[in-house]
Amino acid sequence: QQQVKQSPQSLIVQKGGISIINCAYENTAFDYFPWYQQFPGKGPALLIAIRPDVSEKKEGRFTISFNKSAKQFSLHIMDSQPGDSATYFCAASIEETSGSRLTFGEGTQLTVNP
C-alpha cells in the first residue's frame, strides 16, 4: 500500500522556469511533511519541510504548498537552475515516541535544461 503518491515521475524544465512536484497522502495522522533532494551517488538530503498547521512555507526559491483538506502538498522551485537537476522525494511521518519513520513518495527526476 503506497501511502504517499508522488507525481510526475520525471520532469523537464527550462532554466528560469517553475518546477512543480505534487504529492498526495492517505494517513491523516501524518504531521510532518519533508521534501528531500538526492543527487546521483548521494543519499537524500533534507530540502524543506512543513507541518500541517500552515498552508505554505518558503525558503529561498523553494516553496511547499500544503492543502490539509485535500491531503495534498507540493514543492515549487522558482527560477529553476541546472544545478537543481536531481531526484526529489516527498515524505510524511508521524511524530511518535517509538521512532518516526518516513514514508516516501516514489520520487521525481527533475532535469533543468540550460
Added chain:
Amino acid sequence: GAGVSQSPRYKVAKRGRDVALRCDSISGHVTLYWYRQTLGQGSEVLTYSQSDAQRDKSGRPSGRFSAERPERSVSTLKIQRTEQGDSAVYLCASSFSDGGTGGYTFGSGTRLTVV
C-alpha cells in the same frame, strides 16, 4: 564523524547468500534507520533502532532482514538468503532524537546487486 558513512558502496552477491552492510552514524545520534530504495518505487523503511538497543525493530519486509547495533554509532544490516528482488540501494539514516521528526541524516547508500 561529519556525516553518515556506509560501506561497501557496491556489493554483488549470489542469490541465496547472506550479506552484511555497515553504517557508521553520527556521534550523538540515537535513532538509526535502514531504508531500501528501489528505482521508481521510492524508499521503504526496513528496520530501525533507538538509543542503546542492540536489536532493531523490524519494519517491512521482515524475516530475512535484521540489524545489529554493536556500538551506539554503528549498525550492520543483515540480509539472509538474498533474492534478486533484494537488488536495490540500501540507505542508512540517523537522527538525534528518540522520537519526533527532525534531524534525519542519510548516508550515500550501498548499491546491492543480487545475481
